[in-house]
Structure formats: C-alpha cells, structure tokens
Amino acid sequence: MTKHNKLEFIFTTDSFVVDQPQIVLSHEQEKWKQAFLKNRYYALYQFGLHNTEDSISFSAYYLREIVQTFFREITNSPDLELLRDKAKLKLSKNAMNDLLSKVPFVVGNEYVDKKWIANIIKELLKIFRTEIKAYKGSVNLYITEKSQNLRVPERVFFHLVENKEGEYPFAFLATYATEESKGKVKHVPLAYALTEFKNDRSKLLQLLGCLNKVADVSNLIGGFIESGELFHSLGLDEQEAYQFLKDIPAIEQAGVLCRVPDWWKQKNASVSMNVVLGEKEPTLLGADSLLSLQPKLMVDGVELTRQEVEQLLKESEGLALLKGKWVEVNHEKLQKLLDQIDEVDRDDVSLFEALRMGLHGTDDTEDPDGNVYISNGMWMNKFLHKLRTPSIIKGAKEPSSFLATLRPYQKNGFHWLDYMHQLGLGACIADDMGLGKTVQVLAYLERLRTTKTDAKVLLVVPASLLGNWEKEINKFAPEMDYYILHGKSAKLLELDFKEQSSFLVMTTYGMASRIESIKDEVWDTLVLDEAQAIKNPSTKQTRAIKKLQGRMRIIMTGTPIENNLTNLWSLFDFLNKGLLGTSTEFGDFCKELAKEASGYARLKSIVSPFMLRRLKSDKKIISDLPDKIEMIDHINLSKKQVVLYRKLVDDLGRTLHEVEGINRRGVVLAYLTKFKQLCNHPDQYLGQEIYTPNESGKFEYLRELCETIYEKRERLLIFTQFTEVIPQLQDFLTGIFKQEGLVLHGKTSIKKRQEIVDTFQGEAYVPYVILSLKAGGTGLNLTKASHVIHFDRWWNPAVENQATDRAYRIGQKQNVMVHKFVCRGTIEEKIDALINSKKELAENVIGSGGENWITEMSNQELMDMLKLDTGAGYE
Secondary structure, three states, X not given: OOOEOOEOEXXXXXXXXXXXXXXXXXXXXXXXXXXXXXOHXXXXXXXXXXXXXXXXXXXXXXXXXXXXXXXXXXXXOOOHHHHHHHOOOOOOHHHHHHHHHOOOOOOXXXXXXXXXXXXXXXXXXXXXXXXXXXXXXXXXXXHHHHOOOOOOOOOEEEEEEEOOOOOOOEEEEXXXXXXXXXXXXXXXXXXXXXXXXXXXHHHHHHHHOHHHHHHHHOHHHHHHHHHOHHHOOEEEOHHHHHHHHHHHHHXXXXXXXXXXOHHHHOOOOOOXXXXXXXXXXXXXXXXXXXXXXXXXXXXXXXXXXXXXXXXXXXXXXXXXXXXXEEXXXXXXXXXXXXXXXXXXXXXXXXXXXXXXXXXXXXXXXXXXXXXXXXXXXXXXXXXXXXXXXXXXXXXXXXXXXXXXXXXHHHHHHHHHHHHHHHHOOOEEEOOOOOOOHHHHHHHHHHHHHHHOOXXXXXXXXXXXXXXXXXXXXXXXOOOOOEEEEOOOOXXXXXXXXXXXXXXXXXXXXXXXXXXXXXXHOEEEEEEEOOHHHHOOOOOXXXXXXXXXXXXXXXXXXXXXXXXXXXXXXXXXXXXXXXXXXXXXXXXXXXXXXXXXXXXXXXXXXXXXXXXXXXXXXXXXXXXXXXXXXXXXXXXXXXXXXXXXXXHXXXXXXXXXXXXXXXXXXXXXXXXXXXXXXXXXXXXXXXXXXXXXXXXXXXXXXXXXXXXXXXXXXXXXXXXXXOXXXXXXXXXXXXXXXXXXXXXXXXXXXXXXXXHHHXXXXXXXXXXXXXXXXXXXXOOOOOOOOOEEEEOOOOOOHHXXXXXXOOOOOOOOOOOEEEEEEEEOOXXXXXXXXXXXXXXXXXXXXXXXXXXXXXXXXXXXHHHHHHOOOHHHOOO
C-alpha cells in the first residue's frame, strides 16, 4: 500500500487542474480531489477558506494563498455591504507582487503571471457575487460564517495625510461610504452622516456604533469622539500623528480601516542598516571574485550618517523630519542599530558566496527584528540582471566553421553559455522541447574548440540520442572532432578512451558511470543532455555522474521544474555544487516553505541566473511556428467489436468476484489491455492475423483520413502502444498510399532510427512512419509530417504530447493536425471525457503510472467505467 501523499495541482496556461497521481490520499484529501474534479473554481473558493494542514502540497498552498488574498482584498473595502453582488475587485499592486513572489517550483509554474492570477481572481469574484446575491443576511455575516479570521470593515474610514502648508504637519479626516447612485459608492466626510441620516436615527447609530470600539483601543480617537472633533478635518502635530499611527493595528481590528502615507505602511519611516553586496565591480570577474560588504544606515532610501542617527537619539520618541523624510524615533531600535553596525563583518566575500547567501533570506530581505537588510549593490544588480536577461549580453559571433543560422533567441542562448563559461559558472539550458537546445550548445562548443586548442569536452546523453547528436554535429559543426564511447563492454571502451584524443567525447549515462578513466579526467566542459536522468540524488547513476570533474558544467532539460524540490536540488548539486547548500540544509529550507511561501522568491532569485527557460508558446520567442490543431475522433465499433466487448465486460464482472488484493489488480490490468486491443481490432484481441479492415471501426476511419492525406501528398505519423498491430497497420496503409512507409519500434537500432529520420525528412515523398509510443515518443525530429494520429490512447496526455512534438517543433512549416482515436461508448471514450473535461491536464493527467489508478476503483465503479454506454447507439 502506498503511503499517504499530498494532493498536487498542475498549473496550466490559463488556470490550474488537480493532478491524479498514483497515490493513496487521506479521506480529507480525497474529498477535496473529487470536489476539484467536479468544479475546480468553486472547490478552490471553499478550499481557500479551509485551514487544514493535512499534508498540503506546495501547489495547494499557493492556490489557497490566492483565495486568502482575494478575501483579504475584497474585505478591505467599506463599500462591500452597499455593493453586495455588484462588488468589484482588482488586486492591489502589493498584493499582486506578493503572489508573484510566492509562486512555487511546480509543474506549469512558468504560466503563472499577472494575467493568470487575475483570471482566477475573476472566477472567485463571480462565485462571491453569486453567493452573496442569494444570501439573505449581511455581507459581514456571510464572511463570518465562511471564516472566523475574516470580517467586513465598517463603512467609516480614517485618513492621515501630510500637510505641507499650515501650522500642523499632518491632517486627519474621518469619512464614510455612502451610495451615490445605483451601483456607485462615494466617500464623504463623517459630518455628512448627520444630514443623511437625520430622519433615521437607527441607521445613524448603526453607522457610528463602531466608534465606541475604536474609543476603547485608542485614547487619541476617543478624545476626538468625546469633543466632537471627529466630525471635522483636524490638524495633528508630530506626537499626535505618531500616536495615531501606533494605534492603527488596534483601530483596524475594531473594524475601521485607515489610509496613511506609504512611508509608514512600508516601514520606510524606520531607520535600518543596509549591508550592500557588490556595490563596485570586482577587479577580476569570476566565481571566485571578491565582493565588498558595505554597511549603511538608511531611511526611506536616503543614507544617514552615524552622527545624524546619534542626533535622533537626542530627540523625543515619535516622528522627526530629517532630510525631508519623516523618521520614527525609537531610542531602543536606534541604539541597537549603532551597536550592530560596529559588529558587521567587513571582510570581502566571493561572488559564489554572495549568490548563495540569498537562500537564507539575504536578498533584500529583512532580519527577524526588521532593522537589518542585506541587498545587492549597483554592480551586483546589473550583473544578475545580465545573467537573467541573455539578450543584453554582447558576445562574440559564432565561429565561421559553425554552419547553422541561429534564431535571435538562440543567439542569446549561445552568448549566455559563452559568458557563463568565462565566469566559470554552471548553466542549465531548459528551453521548451523543439526550441533547439542542441544547436545552441553546439554553437558554444564550436567556439570553445576554435578558441582553446587543447580543450576537452564530455557529453553524456541517453543512448537513443547518440545518433541525433552525431547528425547535428556533422550538419552544423563538421570540423568538430568527436569520439563515441558506446557499443562495447565497459572494459573495451576503457581502452578505447585512453587511446582517443578527440575534442568531444560522447557517451551514455550508463557508460559514464562504469568507465573509470572518464572520472579521472578534468574536462573543460561537462554537458548532460536530458539531465533529468540525475534528478534523483540517491541513485547509483546520479552519484557516479556527480563524480565527474569539469571546469564548466551544462545541463540540458526540457523539464527542469517538478513538484519535488529534491529534483531541483540534485540538478544544481551537479551544476553549481553548494549553491543550494547541502541536502540537509536544503531540506530544512524546504520545510520552512510550508510556513512562509515567500521563500520561493529567494529560491527563484538564486536559481534564475543559472537557468535559461524559453517556451514554445511564447510568441515573443518564436512567432513562426504554426498552430497545433487537436481533435478527438469518436469512432463506432463494428458489430463484431460490440459483441466481443459486451462479452468481455461480462467475463470481467464474474472474475472480479473471485479475486482480491494484488491478484485483483493483475486481473484488472490484464483486462484493460484486452479492452484496448479489442478497440483497435477484434483480431488483435483474439490473437489472429487476418485483420479484416471492416471489422474494426478504427481501421475504417483511418482509411478515410489517409485517403485525403494521400490526395494532398501530405505526411503522417501514427503512434500505437502495441507492437503486434504495427505489421497490420503497415500492410493496410501501404494499400492506401500505394507505397510502403517506415516503421520504428523498440527493436529498431540507433543507426536505423537515424536512417528512418533522414529518409522521412528527405525530399522524396515518404507518406508515413508508424511508431511504437515508447520507442518513438522522444528524441526524433519529424517535421515533414503535418498529421499525427494516436491510434490507441496511452491515457497520459504528457506522453501523447511528447509524441506529437516529434512533428510540432522548429522546422515545421504547416499546421499540425492531431487526431486522437476514441471508440464511442467504450472505456476509451469515458477516460477521454475525463481528460477533456479537465482539458488543462496537459502535464500528466493520469500520472506516469498509466492505467494503474483504475485498479483502485471499486467493483461497481470499475464496471460502470467499462460497460458499453447505451447512449452510443449500439444495438
């Protein structure tokens, strides 16, 4: 039995979806999961007000934070009761920036921007309006029922502003919200209430009732109420203004909101110590460059001298005007700062140490007492901005021996890699699949080869990608000498390695782990392709790869961010060891994230300079990639398929009563395979080899599609998970296209794979490639295809999308039509409906476990899922 785990969410282009991992959830988590599957926004609305900490995941925590921000913002308006179901809300700048800073490292986090958050806020507001319209009580009562931590403020408001003209430096005014016209609210001085409600004393008392509570917590306001001055505009001196500002938390707790100058809200009136890292450019630039630490006393961005702070100590506590800024005079805080500035370690720190300090809250983040900040100086800020914005890096041109024409964003990537090499810092190139990570790395390697004659580079890749790299090198960097360590035993390859003297050595993860001489070499650059192979730090392979020695390290991955931050740590432990601390230190940091999500801002601040991530969907990156048009083709079963399908359902129903436990799981999985085989063709399920086309709905529909494709002389990729059906599809399609196409499956050799790609991508018309999903779903560039057909479904959209992207990638000149075959009324259609009702589950809807999740259903649920839908029109 799998242990209890966390309910995860996936962030998508326009919103979010609940993940469906192969885990056992607690009863509470399962309840929420089902609620999200039914109506994600309404479930989120309720979830955000629920304070359970029942194994809450980072993604769930963030979504709840959005809802709680929504309620904080909407209840921060005295107009709410008047507007009710016409309430409006636009997040304040501070609230939006706070949410953006807290975005966790989870699947799809790159989609989270202001528009994404605003969309969720819009949906939450719709729910609020609908609920409050039907609610008979007050808004305050509704909010209180939802959460004891929330309440709607009173209609009365207190304002404090600076008064630069006149005897008193501050002006105070009490206002209240009143309905101006239908749907519009205005704020007027409190004195107007005496006129508006002169004939309705009960409403006047209701409006002013909150003032008694305020008088109990603020002597200053209590005095204004007693004297009647509260109904007029008042001038306040420094001491009165300071007293009011100090009373604000208690006043707002009593229900009256206060509008005050920004310098107080943002704590800019307090003197603080700012320790600046890297104000000036170091003499030598590199990871070991020494940066200075410069402590400064500051108030609202203005530097103070020690003498000025000492002078403030002679003032009475309160507010004092200094250099045009209002400063809080707190003797205890000021004396502590003077003591601390004498204790600051003025020793220099290395660039790498300065970058690492950010993990523990030192990147413009205050200390626990709120008085000491460590921030980046002018040079450091410019330097980090340069790393995070490759377009401003002015690098050398690609060598004349490099034959590719790089797109603008690819040139930026090349310059960024070259600059990181100069600094001696590791780089993660994490561009979306299809954006050309390989060609950018090759441009960097070719420059290294032509500028450093004795350079040595090790490239580690999955075995299936060796042919792709070889082809790309020969095409774009034909003068680059390379040697492939593969195809022999480790013992023989050890001898080969010692004899070769190539600039570039290519090998696989398996061989890099076993050939000892590779570990002894100190490489100028180490490159890991598909670097997610080392995301698990505890595996033997990961530990072996991390023993490799390199002055510059590059990792390539299209999936750098996952829900498990341990994976991120493992990648960076190879890339820039120590940057994220030890495994234990990073684990402790991650535990704190559950308590204070703002730590994500620090983590992203540290990681972002070393990670280049561009998305294929971003039109600013690439605007000439055509559209991918996806459709579900609902196909009728043949009469023979209907009869066999119903019989198979009956057989399973009887069998389920005879098995249990692990045996039941095995039986269910075996039957699921039979159902999928039957949906393809009865003969595949029966183990026969005739495959009469009209006995299968899919074969008949395939004929219709392919006849049109043939007429236009377009090309097709067709994916299946069953290798036994491939020969039958080959024979069938040969008859339609009048010639044989190509076939690629798990037994296809690496050399043959590359020949298939070259043939299909060539000028001669090759109509189709039939691919087994596992063998052909990654590492291939087949952009000559403008049609993709998923003959049978894997029930994992991430896997299917990865397969589709063999055609939908750079080099594609046409719209890509994607057809997904689904037999009507069958389990295929029911699972497809589940996936498409939550269409944003584009990143692993069902989870990497395939159909294992179905085995956890009860007998009745399983039979309901499998039985032939009577609404499909079958007799």
